[in-house]
Amino acid sequence: MGEVEHVVGMDIGGTKMLAVVFDDQFKPVGRFRKKSKAKVPPEQHINNIIQGALDDAGVQKIRGVGMGSPGPLDPDTGVIIDTPNLGWKDFPLAGIVQDHFGVPAVVDNDVNMGTYGEWCFGEVQDCRNVLGMFPGTGVGGGIIIDGKLYHGASGSAGEVGHMTLEVDGPFCGCGKNGCLEGLASRIAIAKEVVALAARGDAPYILENCGTDLSKIRSGMLSRAIAAGDTQVERVVRHAAFYVGVGVANLINVLSPEAVVLGGGLVEAMEDLYLDEVTRAVNDHAMPFLRKNVRIVPAKLGDDAVAMGAARLIHDKLAS
Amino acid sequence: MGEVEHVVGMDIGGTKMLAVVFDDQFKPVGRFRKKSKAKVPPEQHINNIIQGALDDAGVQKIRGVGMGSPGPLDPDTGVIIDTPNLGWKDFPLAGIVQDHFGVPAVVDNDVNMGTYGEWCFGEVQDCRNVLGMFPGTGVGGGIIIDGKLYHGASGSAGEVGHMTLEVDGPFCGCGKNGCLEGLASRIAIAKEVVALAARGDAPYILENCGTDLSKIRSGMLSRAIAAGDTQVERVVRHAAFYVGVGVANLINVLSPEAVVLGGGLVEAMEDLYLDEVTRAVNDHAMPFLRKNVRIVPAKLGDDAVAMGAARLIHDKLAS
Numbered sequence: 326m327g328e329v330e331h332v333v334g335m336d337i338g339g340t341k342m343l344a345v346v347f348d349d350q351f352k353p354v355g356r357f358r359k360k361s362k363a364k365v366p367p368e369q370h371i372n373n374i375i376q377g378a379l380d381d382a383g384v385q386k387i388r389g390v391g392m393g394s395p396g397p398l399d400p401d402t403g404v405i406i407d408t409p410n411l412g413w414k415d416f417p418l419a420g421i422v423q424d425h426f427g428v429p430a431v432v433d434n435d436v437n438m439g440t441y442g443e444w445c446f447g448e449v450q451d452c453r454n455v456l457g458m459f460p461g462t463g464v465g466g467g468i469i470i471d472g473k474l475y476h477g478a479s480g481s482a483g484e485v486g487h488m489t490l491e492v493d494g495p496f497c498g499c500g501k502n503g504c505l506e507g508l509a510s511r512i513a514i515a516k517e518v519v520a521l522a523a524r525g526d527a528p529y530i531l532e533n534c535g536t537d538l539s540k541i542r543s544g545m546l547s548r549a550i551a552a553g554d555t556q557v558e559r560v561v562r563h564a565a566f567y568v569g570v571g572v573a574n575l576i577n578v579l580s581p582e583a584v585v586l587g588g589g590l591v592e593a594m595e596d597l598y599l600d601e602v603t604r605a606v607n608d609h610a611m612p613f614l615r616k617n618v619r620i621v622p623a624k625l626g627d628d629a630v631a632m633g634a635a636r637l638i639h640d641k642l643a644s
Numbered sequence: 645m646g647e648v649e650h651v652v653g654m655d656i657g658g659t660k661m662l663a664v665v666f667d668d669q670f671k672p673v674g675r676f677r678k679k680s681k682a683k684v685p686p687e688q689h690i691n692n693i694i695q696g697a698l699d700d701a702g703v704q705k706i707r708g709v710g711m712g713s714p715g716p717l718d719p720d721t722g723v724i725i726d727t728p729n730l731g732w733k734d735f736p737l738a739g740i741v742q743d744h745f746g747v748p749a750v751v752d753n754d755v756n757m758g759t760y761g762e763w764c765f766g767e768v769q770d771c772r773n774v775l776g777m778f779p780g781t782g783v784g785g786g787i788i789i790d791g792k793l794y795h796g797a798s799g800s801a802g803e804v805g806h807m808t809l810e811v812d813g814p815f816c817g818c819g820k821n822g823c824l825e826g827l828a829s830r831i832a833i834a835k836e837v838v839a840l841a842a843r844g845d846a847p848y849i850l851e852n853c854g855t856d857l858s859k860i861r862s863g864m865l866s867r868a869i870a871a872g873d874t875q876v877e878r879v880v881r882h883a884a885f886y887v888g889v890g891v892a893n894l895i896n897v898l899s900p901e902a903v904v905l906g907g908g909l910v911e912a913m914e915d916l917y918l919d920e921v922t923r924a925v926n927d928h929a930m931p932f933l934r935k936n937v938r939i940v941p942a943k944l945g946d947d948a949v950a951m952g953a954a955r956l957i958h959d960k961l962a963s
Contacts, residue, residue: 397932406932407932453797454796466897468897475789476899477773477898477899478899478900478936479899479932479933479936481899481932481933482897482933483897483899484897484930484933485896487930488807488893488896488897489809489889489892489893489928490809490810490811491810492809492886501928570811573808574808577803577804577807578787578801578803578804578807578894578897578898579897580795580796580797580798580800580801581796608820609808609820611806611818613716613725614796614798614800614801617797618797
């Protein structure tokens with residue numbers, strides 16, 4: 326019997342970091358999660374989290390590490406160019422992990438890794454061209470073209486959340502106006518919902534969150550809608566429709582075989598999102614391009630980025 | 645001395661068709677142009693035009709034929725799926741030419757062929773990822789990814805003119821609202837210009853075209869602006885800015901190295917278009933994605949589609 330060969334997949338988020346050890350069948354055999362902010366230097370923090378997952382799995386030997394991180398970053402060198410949330414600038418993430426563990430490491434955008442995971446392990450494994458769309462705190466997108474993650478000339482393609490959908494639309498976090506993200510992210514929804522609460526038009530929200538935007542999480546929106554806050558539903562549907570307009574634009578440009586919808590908002594309100602996105606695609610994608618496109622919900626949940634990252638390092642080692 | 649080996653490139657438009665014979669240095673050595681509407685059946689008409697170009701060149705023997713045609717079409721089989729302007733449905737264009745001339749033929753979208761021509765023979769030969777954007781009667785786009793024309797799963801990707809840029813925007817010919825084409829095509833401009841003329845706000849236009857939309861061609865717009873019709877300039881700049889918003893969205897999604905702007909409107913008003921597109925890209929593309937993108941005007945003019953088509957059949961024969 327040969328030695329079991331493990332890989333590590335890591336999800337580096339703005340608030341938490343998760344490392345998962347997978348066996349050669351991609352079954353998770355150990356994991357470790359920590360807040361992103363730490364007292365130790367970031368290189369030490371990351372190595373500690375990976376070590377924590379190895380300890381949890383009781384594994385000493387690994388073949389490689391895949392990491393999904395917020396961008397922009399250079400997937401060829403594994404250097405994070407700039408991640409304001411984490412205070413990283415020209416941070417050689419792959420090199421740090423490679424040097425410490427003595428194995429190859431690969432870094433890609435977290436949304437790309439999530440899309441790759443959903444493609445490799447979810448419902449659309451038979452497709453060669455896949456769009457992943459993940460509305461959440463922002464609106465991220467991942468593009469798979471001809472069976473490979475697409476990076477463009479800069480290495481950072483796929484900023485689908487910053488497509489302009491209304492030239493004079495609402496402010497976006499990027500400093501522009503009318504981006505998909507400014508119209509459809511959780512923050513874009515939450516600001517409308519707290520305004521509803523302040524006006525007395527969202528009783529469930531007012532009772533449970535007051536008018537504090539930070540308390541408006543995906544689950545809270547879902548519960549408010551179930552409890553009968555009809556104006557909250559209207560706001561969420563409006564945002565979901567814009568996600569669908571973004572999907573429609575990308576169907577028109579990229580003509581994928583499948584679209585995977587994921588992220589916190591979709592997980593909390595899957596039917597509503599599929600409903601509105603399908604409606605928007607029917608309204609805004611060209612009939613001959615949309616007719617064979619499957620629109621499916623993501624299946625991997627919180628492990629999507631780690632699984633995609635683990636699979637990507639596995640595929641790179643195999644190629 | 646070896647035999648000179650010729651290829652034919654053909655531009656199949658809604659109003660005219662052009663065939664050009666090229667030598668092995670891609671120098672045009674003969675050409676023939678006819679109106680698209682003809683009394684003979686379309687297969688005979690096309691073969692006649694190719695033969696006309698061969699006769700003009702004094703060439704009997706060719707290696708292959710490349711053809712750019714309005715879509716949607718299937719580039720793998722060379723079948724035109726549907727071209728309402730020409731009344732073609734499931735029309736086996738490549739097969740017809742192959743059978744008649746006994747040489748390989750390739751068919752692709754006309755805008756793809758134009759983009760391919762500009763990439764192979766224009767200013768951006770050193771780039772691997774190129775976006776071509778051609779505002780005219782419609783707004784067409786061609787995408788080159790990793791040195792190859794991009795077709796997506798359906799074969800008909802790149803419908804950039806039908807990206808939605810304003811959800812409740814003006815009517816588009818496709819039946820939707822707020823597409824780039826509905827905001828920025830020559831017809832979108834012309835309808836505003838004849839309204840200006842009718843209101844007395846475009847004296848040069850009123851004097852030269854009355855209020856007849858069909859007379860508002862690209863050259864006429866350029867002359868009206870030069871003659872001091874400031875409201876016409878405002879309308880054209882507004883449309884050109886939207887072309888730029890479309891370019892910005894595609895930079896955010898695709899991260900190309902270069903964007904080629906062509907088509908009748910750009911040829912007639914190159915400085916205005918480069919100016920407005922650059923302004924829109926600065927406003928609407930992410931700084932880390934736009935910083936190295938070159939935006940250049942097309943160089944091949946009316947021969948772009950034929951040259952791209954000739955080069956594509958040449959490259960296919962060589963591969």
